[in-house]
Amino acid sequence: MDWTALWLSLRLAGWTVLFLLPVGIVMGRFLAYRQFRSKGLVEAVVMLPLVLPPTVFGFCLLVAFGRNSPVGDLWQSLFGHQLVFSFEGLVLASIIFNLPFAIQPAQRGFEAVPAELREAAACCGMSPLRSLWKVELPLAWPGLMTAMVLTFAHTLGEFGIVLMVGGSIPGETRTIAISIYDRVQAFDGQSAAIMSAVLVTISLFTIAVTFWLSARLGRGLS
Amino acid sequence: MALDVMAEARSPIPLDVAFRVEPGEVLALVGHSGSGKTTLLRTIAGLWRPVRGRVTVNGTRWLDTVAQVDLAPHRRRLGIVFQNYALFPHMTAAQNVMAAMDRADPREAERLLDLVNLHGLSDRMPAQLSGGQQQRVAVARALARRPQVLLLDEPFSAVDRATREKLHAEIIALRAHLKMPVVLVTHDVNEAQLLADRMVVIEKGSVVRAGSTAQVMADPDALRAMGIREVAAMLPATVAEHLPDGLTRLDAATGPLFLPTVEGAPGTRVHVRVMAHEVILSRARPEGLSAQNILAGRVTRVVPGVGPGVMVHVTVGDHEILARITRRAAEQLHLQPGDTVHAILKSMSVARDHVARARDTAPDLKQVTR
Numbered sequence: 001m002d003w004t005a006l007w008l009s010l011r012l013a014g015w016t017v018l019f020l021l022p023v024g025i026v027m028g029r030f031l032a033y034r035q036f037r038s039k040g041l042v043e044a045v046v047m048l049p050l051v052l053p054p055t056v057f058g059f060c061l062l063v064a065f066g067r068n069s070p071v072g073d074l075w076q077s078l079f080g081h082q083l084v085f086s087f088e089g090l091v092l093a094s095i096i097f098n099l100p101f102a103i104q105p106a107q108r109g110f111e112a113v114p115a116e117l118r119e120a121a122a123c124c125g126m127s128p129l130r131s132l133w134k135v136e137l138p139l140a141w142p143g144l145m146t147a148m149v150l151t152f153a154h155t156l157g158e159f160g161i162v163l164m165v166g167g168s169i170p171g172e173t174r175t176i177a178i179s180i181y182d183r184v185q186a187f188d189g190q191s192a193a194i195m196s197a198v199l200v201t202i203s204l205f206t207i208a209v210t211f212w213l214s215a216r217l218g219r220g221l222s
Numbered sequence: 223m224a225l226d227v228m229a230e231a232r233s234p235i236p237l238d239v240a241f242r243v244e245p246g247e248v249l250a251l252v253g254h255s256g257s258g259k260t261t262l263l264r265t266i267a268g269l270w271r272p273v274r275g276r277v278t279v280n281g282t283r284w285l286d287t288v289a290q291v292d293l294a295p296h297r298r299r300l301g302i303v304f305q306n307y308a309l310f311p312h313m314t315a316a317q318n319v320m321a322a323m324d325r326a327d328p329r330e331a332e333r334l335l336d337l338v339n340l341h342g343l344s345d346r347m348p349a350q351l352s353g354g355q356q357q358r359v360a361v362a363r364a365l366a367r368r369p370q371v372l373l374l375d376e377p378f379s380a381v382d383r384a385t386r387e388k389l390h391a392e393i394i395a396l397r398a399h400l401k402m403p404v405v406l407v408t409h410d411v412n413e414a415q416l417l418a419d420r421m422v423v424i425e426k427g428s429v430v431r432a433g434s435t436a437q438v439m440a441d442p443d444a445l446r447a448m449g450i451r452e453v454a455a456m457l458p459a460t461v462a463e464h465l466p467d468g469l470t471r472l473d474a475a476t477g478p479l480f481l482p483t484v485e486g487a488p489g490t491r492v493h494v495r496v497m498a499h500e501v502i503l504s505r506a507r508p509e510g511l512s513a514q515n516i517l518a519g520r521v522t523r524v525v526p527g528v529g530p531g532v533m534v535h536v537t538v539g540d541h542e543i544l545a546r547i548t549r550r551a552a553e554q555l556h557l558q559p560g561d562t563v564h565a566i567l568k569s570m571s572v573a574r575d576h577v578a579r580a581r582d583t584a585p586d587l588k589q590v591t592r
Contacts, residue, residue: 119269120308122295124322125367131296134321138312 005179013155020102028106058164101150109143142214223280225403231272237427243403250418258427268295301364302373309348316344322366334362354385411452416578453498475539480514495576501545502566515567
């Protein structure tokens with residue numbers, strides 16, 4: 001059992017969720033409430049990571065983050081090490097490929113808040129920020145919860161992109177999914193099985209907690 | 223603290239309306255759905271913006287398209303009761319009320335909920351309240367904002383008739399203590415006549431007629447938009463006696479009226495809405511008639527309409543009642559202004575919700591606005 005890899009995966013998923021929650025709220029809310037001409041295009045771009053093959057997407061990120069790219073160059077000059085094959089690079093890649101998982105459910109969540117309630121909030125004297133905090137977030141919560149759980153679970157399991165951008169450096173970029181692959185390559189079926197079982201347990205647990213939470217939240221409202 | 227409104231627009235519906243509401247006055251915007259009345263209310267609230275428009279409250283501009291002034295809804299100090307109440311489903315009744323306060327004050331929330339007769343229900347979630355109770359929470363929430371303008375958007379349309387009558391009475395009781403302009407949007411002429419001081423009848427975004435409730439209700443042309451059968455006069459009366467046979471005797475300036483049970487102790491002042499098409503006119507005082515109410519009066523005007531009917535204005539005592547009869551009948555009776563006639567009203571023709579408590583006899587309530 002590769003505990004280092006598991007801990008790395010959990011950290012990666014945690015940071016990704018932390019960064020994507022505000023992005024999901026801002027973008028989801030924007031896409032849910034605003035009507036504009038290029039809305040379809042924006043939604044399509046957000047969904048792109050879902051349809052691109054992970055290796056292709058990973059390759060694109062590798063090039064975009066590489067030492068010869070503006071992003072990679074800036075990172076190198078700021079922090080003194082390269083972005084690719086580092087934990088930070090992995091987090092950044094993870095944020096990007098999880099965009100659809102964070103934004104889409106959040107958008108559905110905000111769409112479920114009736115326009116009349118937002119108007120009522122404004123007429124109660126609530127500023128847009130206060131309305132978001134007091135009315136929209138509590139009601140859009142199931143969508144946001146789904147967004148966070150999907151992001152978390154998806155980060156734990158992602159393989160192709162992580163391998164392309166991060167490689168397999170123990171303690172730095174070797175996630176549990178990659179560790180499982182390594183164990184299989186080394187004919188260590190038992191370790192692979194144990195780690196797979198751990199991953200399945202964690203995923204099941206997260207999903208179960210979400211369902212329980214959203215059921216509990218939903219009960220008071222209907 | 224008067225409210226002045228002017229709005230012009232072409233889409234989504236054409237609109238060209240201006241009106242003024244005085245402090246403490248209830249103005250009813252009456253019209254069919256799609257007439258633009260709700261859009262007007264949304265203009266006042268800042269939820270919709272007309273091409274050209276101006277909304278001033280007590281001299282402060284909330285909207286002025288010429289001067290590029292457009293206050294966001296949350297900066298306009300107004301209370302609004304939405305048609306479906308729009309209560310926050312995740313908050314208790316008290317939390318809903320406090321949501322509209324500048325600083326949450328549980329005791330003030332309690333007081334407002336008491337005011338709308340919701341004592342002891344402050345911890346209920348909206349889903350646990352009946353339609354009428356939800357409406358009362360919405361009213362309390364609107365008042366919690368300490369509004370300079372109170373807006374009511376069809377607030378009685380989502381409840382059953384019995385509840386509606388009760389809520390009407392409560393609003394009448396409450397309004398004696400409302401010092402701000404109140405705008406009521408409704409398609410129900412009866413409701414407008416019972417609750418409002420003045421009416422603005424709107425059709426296809428334009429004002430058909432504006433004036434005091436009595437004036438508008440007496441004008442068949444004004445009510446053509448709403449249906450001629452809605453024309454009625456309001457007769458003030460006092461509850462005199464509840465009779466053992468289930469009738470109530472009311473004393474009106476026009477003489478005694480016998481109506482099916484009217485709630486209220488003897489001495490309670492009420493308004494009775496007498497529908498013009500329910501009134502029969504007779505030259506001679508009729509005898510052997512089942513109708514219980516025969517009022518002697520004098521014809522003041524005979525106004526022909528477009529169709530086969532005429533509207534006869536009859537002064538009985540100090541008050542005017544209206545009779546809508548056929549042109550043929552008016553000719554047969556040779557009705558002329560100055561003639562003496564007897565107006566006959568069937569007791570059973572006055573619907574229960576056509577009798578409302580007069581608002582100056584409202585039960586004493588604490589001041590709502592300070």
